[in-house]
Amino acid sequence: MELTPVIRSEWLKIRTLRSLPGALLALFAATTAFSAIAGVSETSDPGFDALFTSLSGVIPGQIAAVAFGAMAVSSEFQSGALRLSLAAVPRRGRWFAAKAAVIAVPALLVGLVTALAALLVARASLGSAADGLGTGEQVRGVVGCGVYLMLMALFAAGLAALLRSGVATLSLLIPFILVVGFVIGDATGSVADFLPDKAGQLVLRESYDGASLGPWSGLAVTALWTAASLLAGAWSVRRRDA
Numbered sequence: 001m002e003l004t005p006v007i008r009s010e011w012l013k014i015r016t017l018r019s020l021p022g023a024l025l026a027l028f029a030a031t032t033a034f035s036a037i038a039g040v041s042e043t044s045d046p047g048f049d050a051l052f053t054s055l056s057g058v059i060p061g062q063i064a065a066v067a068f069g070a071m072a073v074s075s076e077f078q079s080g081a082l083r084l085s086l087a088a089v090p091r092r093g094r095w096f097a098a099k100a101a102v103i104a105v106p107a108l109l110v111g112l113v114t115a116l117a118a119l120l121v122a123r124a125s126l127g128s129a130a131d132g133l134g135t136g137e138q139v140r141g142v143v144g145c146g147v148y149l150m151l152m153a154l155f156a157a158g159l160a161a162l163l164r165s166g167v168a169t170l171s172l173l174i175p176f177i178l179v180v181g182f183v184i185g186d187a188t189g190s191v192a193d194f195l196p197d198k199a200g201q202l203v204l205r206e207s208y209d210g211a212s213l214g215p216w217s218g219l220a221v222t223a224l225w226t227a228a229s230l231l232a233g234a235w236s237v238r239r240r241d242a
Contacts, residue, residue: 003094003097003098006094006095006098007098007101007102009098010095010098010099010101010102011102013072013075013102014072014102014103014106017071017072017075019071020068020071020072023064023065023067023068023071024064024068024106024107024110026061026064026067027061027062027064027065027068027110027111027114027149028061028110028113028114028117030057030060030061030063030064031057031058031060031061031062031114031115031117031118032057032114032117032118032121033057034056034057034059034060034061035054035055035056035057035058035118035119035121035122036057036118036121036122036125037057038053038054038056038057038122039053039054039121039122039123039124039125039126040125048129049205049206049207050126050129050130050132050133050206051133051137051138051141051204051205051206052204052205052206053122053126054118054119054122054123054126054130054133054141055115055118055119055122055141055145055204056122056204057118057122058114058115058118058145058148058149058201058204059177059201061114061149062148062149062152062177062197063174063177063178065107065111065149065150065152065153065156066152066153066155066156066169066170066173066174066177067156067166067170068103068107068153068156069103069107069152069153069154069155069156069157069160070156070157070159070160070166070169070170070173071160071166072099072102072103072157072160073099073103073157073160073161073166073233074160074164074165074166074167074169075166076099077164077165092234092237092238093234093237093238095237096161096233096234096237096238099157100154100157100230103153103154103157104150104153104154107149107150107153107154108146108147108149108150109146110149111145111146111147111148111149111150112142112143112145112146114145114146114149115141115142115143115145115146115149116142118145119138119141119142133206137206140203140215141203141204141206144200144203144204144215144216144219145203145204147203147219148200148201148203148204148219148222151196151200151219151222151223151225151226152196152197152200152222152226154226154229154230155173155196155222155225155226155229156169156170156173156229157229157230157233158226158228158229158230158231158232158233158234159172159173159229159232159233160233161232161233161234161236161237162229162232162233162235162236164236176197177197180195193211193212193213193218193221194212194213194221196221196222196225196226197222198218199213199218199219199221199222199225200218200219200221200222201218202214202215202218202219203215203216203218203219
């Protein structure tokens with residue numbers, strides 16, 4: 001079977017499984033709401049970063065992106081759905097590539113819309129505190145945010161394919177994002193810049209002085225983590241029984 005009809009088939013699954021559009025809606029709602037709240041925070045801190053404050057809702061909101069990627073894959077391991085999918089598409093690598101594509105595209109599009117909405121809402125709350133933000137920085141933040149959310153969704157998808165469980169994937173990634181990124185990350189200094197979430201979040205910052213990576217090199221590190229996760233997931237799909 002050609003790749004295009006496989007992508008159409010996988011896209012239909014994404015649209016009809018209610019939890020998946022719901023996860024994308026939660027991504028938009030949570031990110032925008034938390035960014036709006038951050039926009040009314042104290043701005044007199046010497047380390048205040050207007051761009052990161054505006055897009056800081058992504059930190060909790062990314063959990064919805066992770067859930068979207070994990071559930072899109074883990075749903076195949078329920079009630080023998082994967083056997084049916086592979087019966088229709090015997091080439092497992094092609095099937096997994098189509099699955100990754102239909103996760104990546106909506107995650108990227110919703111991520112871009114979400115980032116733009118979060119930036120506009122937070123800027124309205126920040127008022128003159130955000131006047132120093134240049135157009136280039138804002139474009140970089142919005143585009144980088146969309147790409148980051150897509151990469152995190154794909155990172156979760158690869159892990160879900162490897163672990164064959166959405167629950168196991170979320171049980172691993174959510175504490176990692178909420179605990180490791182904030183607690184262990186702060187304690188390990190520059191090593192934290194190479195964690196998948198911390199590296200990608202550098203693109204959300206107006207200033208990244210003192211970091212080991214720049215905004216786009218940090219996003220590239222996240223992309224490497226995502227590629228490794230997808231390769232591991234593809235290996236699992238190709239080598240293990242359905």
